[in-house]
Amino acid sequence: MYGRGGWARRIERRLAWSDSFVIVVVMVGAHAARFGWDPLAAVAGPSATPYWQVSVSVAVLWALQLGWARSREPRVLGHGPKEFQRVLIASWRTFAIVAIVGFLTQWQISRGYLLFALPLGAVVLVVYRAAWRKLIHAQRDRGDLLAQVLVAGPARTSEQMIRRLQRNRRAGYNVIGACVPGGSRARKTPLLEGVRVAGSLEDTAEVAMSLGAEYVLLSGSDAMSLREARQLGWELEGTGIGLIVAPALVDVAGPRVSMTPVEGLPLIHVEAPQFTGSQRVAKEIFDRASALAFLFVGGIPMLVIAAAIRLSSPGPALFRQVRVGRDHQLFTMYKFRSMYVDAEERLALLAGQSDGNGVLFKMHDDPRVTRIGRVLRRFSLDELPQLLNVLKGDMSMVGPRPPLPREVEQWDERVSRRQLVKPGVTGLWQVSGRSDLSWDEAVRLDLYYTENWSLASDAVIVLRTLGAIFFGRGAY
Template structure:
């Protein structure tokens, strides 16, 4: 990217080009309106679509419970039709459900397409709806409402979650193609701005399209810091004007600029009336939302950050979950184990299982099990391949490793060589989800902060596996593992396990 001084004189030309590009994006007659919709227009349109689909799911669920109630009551001999009293209760339930989904902001632009936050709002709204209705029906002695709770709640909640998941997949696919994104200007010092833009670039469904940056007048950005060309559209004092000129939907503040203690407050005042949202990129990059709590004290917004816990009831629940699921997996996958073992035996000489010493929790070593995917002399042959290492940091990786057998290539591609680690999970040496289990030689090269990876058990899968595996840089692998160590939850584990199943179907970075 050119220096700041060379870019700023051409700012008006750049802004004109962007205004021309987006001028017809919200026009109904535009041929690109459907696919290039951005910002406020797409969010409003998408919320209307969600409102319609939510209504359909709820009406079908409530109507199904109504029909089922009377079909069962009628029996073979037939019976009376749906009474007005039942129909009235059905309308009340459906209406209350829709109102509660709106009250919980389940269709808010800040949560749609995000995943866990959206699903959580749907579950909470549905649970509270039926909880309050149950109390109301009990107080007013409405005994005929029980059938709705048996059918409508599970059917409706399941339908809503499925519908939102389908919409999320559709939205993220389109965002990956560059559509349905909010136009954003990133503001701050050059180092902070480049970091935020790179992180947004890494996530295809990040919801933002960075159309410009604003920097202090004496700073410049590094060359090629982003995947696409991002112009400098303003200095820090003229962000409001740039937002109006470019029709930006969001301003992302990448850390408060040095020496400007009231900058975010003043910027918020400047953006009033523009329709743009103000987003602050937190410097707490390794702290998840549930660990952050705000407590205003006399107008002072204090941010409380919970320290990570590595003992206690939550870890006991994780262990119970590990034992249950790994035990079931070992029983269910026994025929698969037998087939893989036979294939390995027929393909090459050597044992079926490969045992390798890995470092577990608190530095304790254990023998990790894998199906053998290399020749029997793989470890002794390693010395001749070290100069061809394609891995980063202390990791050794080689895409076309000559030591891998024919059967081993298939096992590695679909991660089937990792299946025996269910036994390591069952015996307590590993967990279903956790950091990648390291070798002793890797641990010896760890920097001080990287040793935090060993505070919990290593995992059969983890954030490293669902975010690219061997394609990750060493720094990115460490960042993901440390984030998981400090912020893990059972809900997050379930999401990672689900994403792992998807990676099996479409493997990335497995070799």
């Protein structure tokens, strides 16, 4: 699907050109850093070629690998980790091929040259793609670069699907109508705000063509037989309209999901969530190692922040608060103090002025926050002492938000599942809006992380956290 006006094809072309430009800059930089500006420097080994030829070959191979890995595919641009994963896969394949060629030819390609070009180049590509994503987000927020979608299925599941797509416009889908059972009787009546019933399920293909839809999203098959669903796929053949099928299970993803075809049926296998095992041990090692690294780099800035807090208002630099951890174990969480020392006593007087979501107390202009505290909160610098909690084993680098005991008292059994893992310094809740999230959305994100976490997703969340901190989204 290429979008109205061919925006997807234009984006793909521009990405291809800009990918190539970035790769050329990286390869020229690698050559200059290792060999200066000598274009005739030769690779050591029998019948070796000059390095400039190696650079050209690697650049061409790398650009082709980015295309073969489908890193510019419209459906992965602007949303989710797949784009970045495919960029890294393409870079790894390029590195592997160069290493194999070097081994087979006995060419002794400079390690410094390769380390500069490929690992560092991969990071540059990811950062530049992240900048592209910001541009795509800005345009989607204005209503551009959206694929037009017709939702078809039972009314209730269609409403739920439409709400999710409308909440996340940056995923790139704009719902232009819905087809539901008995739609001919409810035609032109509102289903949700801005979305009307455009026809019945039997008319889905015809309605999609008349509305100029680019995708038909089948929100559920309860109202359609297997034969009718297959018939819909046939009717869409040759129209240029894609078919998306939403599984009945929601908020399940990653390594837990696999598909096995049986007699033409795509059976989705869902593994149970894993809360123990080697991956958990690896996460513990990663947590402590990264916490030590961050404390080593940020130790002096943290001392400066502590001194500024003590000088700006009376009271300690650190704020200690009891939070609920894994398996509902209580622990003391550390933060830089961003409020006056009597903040807890004044909370009852401000309870009626909360801008929060009914469970969490939040205020955009909380009078209890100090002047320097506003700066710390704006850039999440008040969270830095939680690295000590990570070293102690109370928290993880990535995980659900650490709740207060009084918040836990309001939870039901469903929400309590988020305590099956350690709370995190950052998490999906932080990179998805933080204080701007509704309670239900915050819970959904935490539960999604709890049941679908992986080391790869943790790495992506850490990278997204840097962007959230830099722009201060949802922080107050």
